[in-house]
Amino acid sequence: MDKILDIKNLEKYYGEGTILTKAVDGVSMSVFQSEFVGIMGASGSGKTTLLNCISTIDSPTGGEVLLKGRDITKIPNRDLAKFRRENLGFVFQEYNLLDVLTVEENIGLSLVINKVNKDETARRVREVARVLGIDDILKKFPYEISGGQRQRCACGRAIIHKPSLVLADEPTGSLDSHSSRQLMVTLKELNENDHATILVVTHDPKTASYCKRVLFLKDGKIFNEIFRGEKTQMNFQLEIMDIVALLGGE
Numbered sequence: 177m178d179k180i181l182d183i184k185n186l187e188k189y190y191g192e193g194t195i196l197t198k199a200v201d202g203v204s205m206s207v208f209q210s211e212f213v214g215i216m217g218a219s220g221s222g223k224t225t226l227l228n229c230i231s232t233i234d235s236p237t238g239g240e241v242l243l244k245g246r247d248i249t250k251i252p253n254r255d256l257a258k259f260r261r262e263n264l265g266f267v268f269q270e271y272n273l274l275d276v277l278t279v280e281e282n283i284g285l286s287l288v289i290n291k292v293n294k295d296e297t298a299r300r301v302r303e304v305a306r307v308l309g310i311d312d313i314l315k316k317f318p319y320e321i322s323g324g325q326r327q328r329c330a331c332g333r334a335i336i337h338k339p340s341l342v343l344a345d346e347p348t349g350s351l352d353s354h355s356s357r358q359l360m361v362t363l364k365e366l367n368e369n370d371h372a373t374i375l376v377v378t379h380d381p382k383t384a385s386y387c388k389r390v391l392f393l394k395d396g397k398i399f400n401e402i403f404r405g406e407k408t409q410m411n412f413q414l415e416i417m418d419i420v421a422l423l424g425g426e
């Protein structure tokens with residue numbers, strides 16, 4: 177399997193002297209093609225900071241973040257937006273959809289920016305929407321659909337350009353349990369059927385239990401790593417909950 181993401185001794189420090197915070201403190205980890213990985217940890221353990229360094233939103237204090245062999249910490253600022261657009265897909269808790277665009281236009285946005293022609297864009301939007309079960313709301317605006325539908329729309333936007341890596345930060349954070357389940361099943365299917373490589377940050381053991389591997393952060397360091405393997409999802413969730421309890425988190 178190809179290594180998609182290779183993080184070497186990543187550090188992100190805030191402040192200095194007596195108020196120095198080591199938000200990410202020497203993290204090394206890899207994600208392989210078609211993996212579905214969760215990152216968990218108590219509040220303040222460094223999850224979002226780690227994700228922000230991977231997504232080039234934040235620049236690390238030290239270490240390397242290689243995406244398909246390229247050190248993304250060295251990409252000049254002027255090239256970052258293009259790099260993200262072409263290589264990464266984002267799903268955030270707040271959806272980040274544009275209210276002035278329809279669902280169809282939101283999902284197809286990156287293809288339009290990348291100058292993919294109109295017919296091809298429409299075809300790919302329809303295909304993604306069908307997979308996500310939102311093909312009947314393509315003409316609606318984000319404020320006319322439910323939170324779960326908005327999040328699946330955000331998912332569509334994140335995957336339409338077939339990014340090397342999909343990054344999801346608390347994707348179920350603002351969803352009810354039914355919509356959360358639907359979203360995680362969708363991500364799981366994208367991973368299994370389309371071989372999408374997905375990294376999910378979450379504090380929710382149920383959400384994490386859809387992953388094949390879960391890493392736990394504590395004080396900016398990797399504390400533990402577990403694999404689902406042949407376990408049932410429920411047993412995996414219980415194992416995750418045990419570690420969360422050990423970490424003294426939520």
Ligand SMILES: Nc1ncnc2c1ncn2[C@@H]1O[C@H](COP(=O)(O)OP(=O)(O)OP(=O)(O)O)[C@@H](O)[C@H]1O
Nearest residue numbers: 190191197199217218219220221222223224225226
């Ligand atoms: N911009 C910043 N300036 C200073 N300290 C920061 C900054 N951002 C994060 N931190 C600190 O870095 C540490 C890690 O924060 P981070 O947001 O990555 O944790 P988290 O695990 O995502 O937490 P949560 O689950 O609450 O979102 C915390 O101690 C936090 O206070």
